[in-house]
Every structure is written in structure tokens, then in C-alpha cells.
Amino acid sequence: MPTPTDPRQAYLELVKELREIAVIGSIASVLSWDEQTYMPPGATDHRANQASLMARISHERFTSPRLGELIAAVEQSPLVADPQGDIAANIRETRRDYDRSTKLPASLVEEMSRVEVLSQQAWSDARKKSDYAEFRPWLDKVLHLKRQECQCVGFKDDPYDALLDQYEPGETATSVRATFEALRGPLVDLVGKIVGSGRVAPLEILQRNYPAAAQEKFAREAARAVGFNFNEGRLDTSVHPFCTHLGPGDVRMTTRYDEAYFADAFFGVLHETGHALYNQGLPKDQYGLPRGDDVSLGIHESQSRMWENLVGRSRAFWKHFMPQARAAFPQALAGVTEDAWYFAINDVRPSLIRTESDETTYNLHVLLRFELERALLRNDLSTNDLPGAWNERMEKYLGIEPPDDARGCLQDIHWSGGAIGYFPTYTLGNLYAAQFFEQARKDVGDLEGQFARGDFAPLLGWLREKIHSQGMKYTPRQLVMRITGQDLAPTALLAHLRRKAGELYGVS
Known part of the structure; x- marks a missing residue:
């Protein structure tokens, strides 16, 4: 499908896509909330697979070339002339997230989501028993994946900056x-x-x-x-x-x-x-x-x-x-x-x-x-x-x-x-x-x-x-x-x- 030549049509299509991706993310959040509140312990492996699949679907939708084309069509138009306007803010921050996300392979995102569910359950069990040794292998797995994320995203001085920036933009x-x-x-x-x-x-x-x-x-x-x-x-x-x-x-x-x-x-x-x-x-x-x-x-x-x-x-x-x-x-x-x-x-x-x-x-x-x-x-x-x-x-x-x-x-x-x-x-x-x-x-x-x-x-x-x-x-x-x-x-x-x-x- 060709990218709309009218920037406003491109923006409307982008908005529709972003909202559908947000709904996918909200479904994943419901699964996460349930995991921390009512999910039975025996469901951990299945929940990890569910979370992994949702993370992959969301990542693939958000990093699609089509989304990048829509962003580009709007950010080059008069719609963003006012840097503090709603459209300009939406395009600026979507571009920021898009550029970061496209650097992460879907396989890494999927694996991080799967490991995090299993790791959180391992942490919960280890905390109850006050046994760090039981949790340590999972911490090693998490750190290994986060180091990969840092390398994919890139950083200037410190790998920590690549992770901090997603939580607090502009800080190092x-x-x-x-x-x-x-x-x-x-x-x-x-x-x-x-x-x-x-x-x-x-x-x-x-x-x-x-x-x-x-x-x-x-x-x-x-x-x-x-x-x-x-x-x-x-x-x-x-x-x-x-x-x-x-x-x-x-x-x-x-x-x-x-x-x-x-x-x-x-x-x-x-x-x-x-x-x-x-x-x-x-x-x-x-x-x-x-x-x-x-x-x-x-x-x-x-x-x-x-x-x-x-x-x-x-x-x-x-x-x-x-x-x-x-x-x-x-x-x-x-x-x-x-x-x-x-x-x-x-x-x-x-x-x-x-x-x-x-x-x-x-x-x-x-x-x-x-x-x-x-x-x-x-x-x-x-x-x-x-x-x-x-x-x-x-x-x-x-x-x-x-x-x-x-x-x-x-x-x-x-x-x-x-x-x-x-x-x-x-x-x-x-x-x-x-x-x-x-x-x-x-x-x-x-x-x-x-x-x-x-x-x-x-x-x-x-x-x-x-x-x-x-x-x-x-x-x-x-x-x-x-x-x-x-x-x-x-x-x-x-x-x-x-x-x-x-x-x-x-x-x-």
C-alpha cells in the first residue's frame, strides 16, 4: 500500500496503527498484572509463552517499515510546524521510540519477555526462602540479555545510558x-x-x-x-x-x-x-x-x-x-x-x-x-x-x-x-x-x-x-x-x- 501523499491522511493512519499497538500492549499488561496478583504458580511457563508472543507481535507491528514511512511523511510536513503542538509531540516521541525499537531484533525482544516472566517467579520463590543462590542464574540471564540490548541500541560513553534513557529521557x-x-x-x-x-x-x-x-x-x-x-x-x-x-x-x-x-x-x-x-x-x-x-x-x-x-x-x-x-x-x-x-x-x-x-x-x-x-x-x-x-x-x-x-x-x-x-x-x-x-x-x-x-x-x-x-x-x-x-x-x-x-x- 503506497504511503498517503496527504500528510494528514498519513497521520490519521499512523494514529490508528499506534492505538492498535497500544491495545496489544494493554493485553500484555493485563497478563502481567494477573501474574503478580491471581495467577497460580503452576501457570508460570505458559504465562511466559503468552508474554513472549505478545511482545513479539507488538514489536513487529511497531517496527514495521510502513510505520517508519508514515512517521517520515508527517515529520516533513507543516503539521509539525509548532514544536509544542500535539502532532509535533506525537511524531517526535514516536520517532524516538521507533528508532530505538528498530535496533532491537524481534528474537531478542521475545526472549527478554519470556525470561523476565520466569525470572520474576524465580525471584518471588527465592525471596520467600531468602535464598539468593537460587535466583542468581536468572539474574545472569537477565543481565546477559540487557547487555545485548545495550549493544543493539548503542551508547556513547556508558552502556548504562542505553537503559536509563528509556526510563528518563535525556539523563545519563x-x-x-x-x-x-x-x-x-x-x-x-x-x-x-x-x-x-x-x-x-x-x-x-x-x-x-x-x-x-x-x-x-x-x-x-x-x-x-x-x-x-x-x-x-x-x-x-x-x-x-x-x-x-x-x-x-x-x-x-x-x-x-x-x-x-x-x-x-x-x-x-x-x-x-x-x-x-x-x-x-x-x-x-x-x-x-x-x-x-x-x-x-x-x-x-x-x-x-x-x-x-x-x-x-x-x-x-x-x-x-x-x-x-x-x-x-x-x-x-x-x-x-x-x-x-x-x-x-x-x-x-x-x-x-x-x-x-x-x-x-x-x-x-x-x-x-x-x-x-x-x-x-x-x-x-x-x-x-x-x-x-x-x-x-x-x-x-x-x-x-x-x-x-x-x-x-x-x-x-x-x-x-x-x-x-x-x-x-x-x-x-x-x-x-x-x-x-x-x-x-x-x-x-x-x-x-x-x-x-x-x-x-x-x-x-x-x-x-x-x-x-x-x-x-x-x-x-x-x-x-x-x-x-x-x-x-x-x-x-x-x-x-x-x-x-x-x-x-x-x-x-
């Missing part, structure tokens, strides 16, 4: 390292002052009996209150909490419940709700196109960390929710004051688990993972030596050493799923979140007063307008510059952490 290992170095010293200094302050949060409050059913009900109420639409979403349980966007009107969240520890599930739900609100706020009429997709994982993470920490751990948030919490957990919260609760949920201390760590130490967990995965990818570190290297860095950065693999190098699902290059986006998200929130305060007004009244709509409306509705119209750095008038910097995050440390620990 060098820029990430510089960002981390700007944070490391101030964070280590602040943690040292907090530990040396002599003040200890009443963490015991969070370690009482919190029935799972009551936790789920309370978490759902909070998610709904801040704006999550349960008519277009779900909340289920899984080994590792996550959020996935299956398409317009279908956003799935998961969490895990520990009846002896309140914070894990509740703040996990707020975190995933932040992701879900972003997904629910994307332009539905742009589904399948870059303008209907999130700009980067760092920006996505800024939304989850904002709702989890800047909102969910604020005094104002609990001014509204504390009465509901007392009703949900009358025995656990008997005699607990708002001040004690606020201190407990903002406890700062070195901990073993990244997802349970506090705002201040969290980035040190991310730094550790960035360094190790980069070393693994570059063959500077053997998978055989990973547990020792992990424990050594935990001692160096946080002053504690994991007692077993489950609380050490097996705690995260990311590497088993091939998500190497993903971890830095968490710290970038923290930086973006603090900078966005600081600007929202200026633009929206008394956020704390609104939260105390249970009114979260003004903040959500601001995020919808400034971030969610924009899709991939701008790059991450362009977006933060447009919203705040400044480039990404650690200033806002460090100021936020120091303010809270001063309030609770008397240090800054």
Missing part, C-alpha cells in the same frame, strides 16, 4: 551521579545529626495490631478522598506493590498488608495512588499516543512521592484523617496523640527495606542500587559477589547490615523484570516532587489548610493542569522549568527535609 549515568553526589553529603550529614539528637520517635505505635481488613478499608477511603476513581480502577494485593495503567478507565494498584505494622500498606497505597492519579489524569482522547502517556518515570515518581510524603505525612493530612483512623483502629490508637502519631510516621532512622524507609534515608537506598546495577551491567561486579557488595554498601551508607538475602539484595522485584536503569528515577522523582510542591504552594495558596479540611481537589486540579494533562508534550527538564522557572535542583527537597528534621529532632 554521568548526570545521575552528579545529582547523587549533590545529595549524598547533605543527607549523610542530616542523618548523622538526627541520630545524634537523642530524640527517638514512638515507632511502637505503628507496630501494634492493625487488622488487614481494617487497613484495606481505611486505605481505600484515603485513596478515594484524594481523588482516585474506583469506578476506573482497582486495589489488590501482591508481593511487591505496583500500579499499572491498562488503558482508559482501567488503572490497577496493589499493596501488601502487615497486621503488625501500619505504615507499610497505608503509605504504599498513597504512593501507588499518586501514580494512579497521574494515569487517570492523562488525556483519554490521546490514548496510544505520546500525548496520552506519561513523560518519564521520574515525573511519574514525583506524583507518587508527593502524595505519599509531602501530603500523606503532613500534620494537616492527619488533622483530617486522625478521627477516621481512631474509628478504624480503636485499640491500636487508644491514647495516641496527634503529635505522637505525627512523630511516628515521620520517624527517621536507617532501615533495611527501601520501600519502608523514611524520606531522608530513602535516596541512600537508591544510590546503593544505582551503583550496583551499573557495576553489574558493566561486568565490574560479578553476580556471585552481589550479596557481599550490597551488605558492604548498606553498612557504608546507612550503618546497618542485612541479616539475610530477603532483606538485602532480594528485596526488590526490578532486576528480575529486567528494569535495570529504573532505580535512579526514584531519586529524580523526589527532587521533582519537592520542587513541584513548593510551586503549588505559591500558586494554589494554603494547601495545609485545605488538607486539614479534607479538601485535596485544589492540589489535584493543579497537578492535572500542570503535569497530567500535558502527557509527553515536554521533556522532563522542560516541564520542571515551565512550572517552576528553575532547572531540577536538590534545594527544595533538602529544605523540606531540614524543616521537618528541625521540627521533630531539633536539628537542621
Whole structure:
């Protein structure tokens, strides 16, 4: 079939094709969600074959010569004259993805998808038994495939850049390292002052009996209150909490419940709700196109960390929710004051688990993972030596050493799923979140007063307008510059952490 000579017809055909490919991808996402929630263990091999086939079909459709011809027909036309217009953004980002994808053989994409399913199941089993040796062969397979991906995609200075760029466009290992170095010293200094302050949060409050059913009900109420639409979403349980966007009107969240520890599930739900609100706020009429997709994982993470920490751990948030919490957990919260609760949920201390760590130490967990995965990818570190290297860095950065693999190098699902290059986006998200929130305060007004009244709509409306509705119209750095008038910097995050440390620990 000849390529349409009319650029607008070419664009309409391209849109139709991209949306069909997006539907194929959403089917694969349903399979992945089911794998993490309800799939019986015995179905792992069959699910791997299903995922592999879907990955091959999607890759073949997206890398077809016809798609390349349609992109070229539009990008040479007046339809893209406005670089910030919807069509220009869709063509720019589709070209970027197309050029990357066409460098990857279908056989490699298919094999990566198959191995990732098997590897995730192996990780889940190994984590339950705290047996890294059982998972190590699968990590070797994943790394072997990711190195092949790096060679196919190409890179200038560091193979890690080839993987990082798909998650955070424009960032490199060098820029990430510089960002981390700007944070490391101030964070280590602040943690040292907090530990040396002599003040200890009443963490015991969070370690009482919190029935799972009551936790789920309370978490759902909070998610709904801040704006999550349960008519277009779900909340289920899984080994590792996550959020996935299956398409317009279908956003799935998961969490895990520990009846002896309140914070894990509740703040996990707020975190995933932040992701879900972003997904629910994307332009539905742009589904399948870059303008209907999130700009980067760092920006996505800024939304989850904002709702989890800047909102969910604020005094104002609990001014509204504390009465509901007392009703949900009358025995656990008997005699607990708002001040004690606020201190407990903002406890700062070195901990073993990244997802349970506090705002201040969290980035040190991310730094550790960035360094190790980069070393693994570059063959500077053997998978055989990973547990020792992990424990050594935990001692160096946080002053504690994991007692077993489950609380050490097996705690995260990311590497088993091939998500190497993903971890830095968490710290970038923290930086973006603090900078966005600081600007929202200026633009929206008394956020704390609104939260105390249970009114979260003004903040959500601001995020919808400034971030969610924009899709991939701008790059991450362009977006933060447009919203705040400044480039990404650690200033806002460090100021936020120091303010809270001063309030609770008397240090800054």
C-alpha cells in the first residue's frame, strides 16, 4: 500500500496503527498484572509463552517499515510546524521510540519477555526462602540479555545510558551521579545529626495490631478522598506493590498488608495512588499516543512521592484523617496523640527495606542500587559477589547490615523484570516532587489548610493542569522549568527535609 501523499491522511493512519499497538500492549499488561496478583504458580511457563508472543507481535507491528514511512511523511510536513503542538509531540516521541525499537531484533525482544516472566517467579520463590543462590542464574540471564540490548541500541560513553534513557529521557549515568553526589553529603550529614539528637520517635505505635481488613478499608477511603476513581480502577494485593495503567478507565494498584505494622500498606497505597492519579489524569482522547502517556518515570515518581510524603505525612493530612483512623483502629490508637502519631510516621532512622524507609534515608537506598546495577551491567561486579557488595554498601551508607538475602539484595522485584536503569528515577522523582510542591504552594495558596479540611481537589486540579494533562508534550527538564522557572535542583527537597528534621529532632 503506497504511503498517503496527504500528510494528514498519513497521520490519521499512523494514529490508528499506534492505538492498535497500544491495545496489544494493554493485553500484555493485563497478563502481567494477573501474574503478580491471581495467577497460580503452576501457570508460570505458559504465562511466559503468552508474554513472549505478545511482545513479539507488538514489536513487529511497531517496527514495521510502513510505520517508519508514515512517521517520515508527517515529520516533513507543516503539521509539525509548532514544536509544542500535539502532532509535533506525537511524531517526535514516536520517532524516538521507533528508532530505538528498530535496533532491537524481534528474537531478542521475545526472549527478554519470556525470561523476565520466569525470572520474576524465580525471584518471588527465592525471596520467600531468602535464598539468593537460587535466583542468581536468572539474574545472569537477565543481565546477559540487557547487555545485548545495550549493544543493539548503542551508547556513547556508558552502556548504562542505553537503559536509563528509556526510563528518563535525556539523563545519563554521568548526570545521575552528579545529582547523587549533590545529595549524598547533605543527607549523610542530616542523618548523622538526627541520630545524634537523642530524640527517638514512638515507632511502637505503628507496630501494634492493625487488622488487614481494617487497613484495606481505611486505605481505600484515603485513596478515594484524594481523588482516585474506583469506578476506573482497582486495589489488590501482591508481593511487591505496583500500579499499572491498562488503558482508559482501567488503572490497577496493589499493596501488601502487615497486621503488625501500619505504615507499610497505608503509605504504599498513597504512593501507588499518586501514580494512579497521574494515569487517570492523562488525556483519554490521546490514548496510544505520546500525548496520552506519561513523560518519564521520574515525573511519574514525583506524583507518587508527593502524595505519599509531602501530603500523606503532613500534620494537616492527619488533622483530617486522625478521627477516621481512631474509628478504624480503636485499640491500636487508644491514647495516641496527634503529635505522637505525627512523630511516628515521620520517624527517621536507617532501615533495611527501601520501600519502608523514611524520606531522608530513602535516596541512600537508591544510590546503593544505582551503583550496583551499573557495576553489574558493566561486568565490574560479578553476580556471585552481589550479596557481599550490597551488605558492604548498606553498612557504608546507612550503618546497618542485612541479616539475610530477603532483606538485602532480594528485596526488590526490578532486576528480575529486567528494569535495570529504573532505580535512579526514584531519586529524580523526589527532587521533582519537592520542587513541584513548593510551586503549588505559591500558586494554589494554603494547601495545609485545605488538607486539614479534607479538601485535596485544589492540589489535584493543579497537578492535572500542570503535569497530567500535558502527557509527553515536554521533556522532563522542560516541564520542571515551565512550572517552576528553575532547572531540577536538590534545594527544595533538602529544605523540606531540614524543616521537618528541625521540627521533630531539633536539628537542621
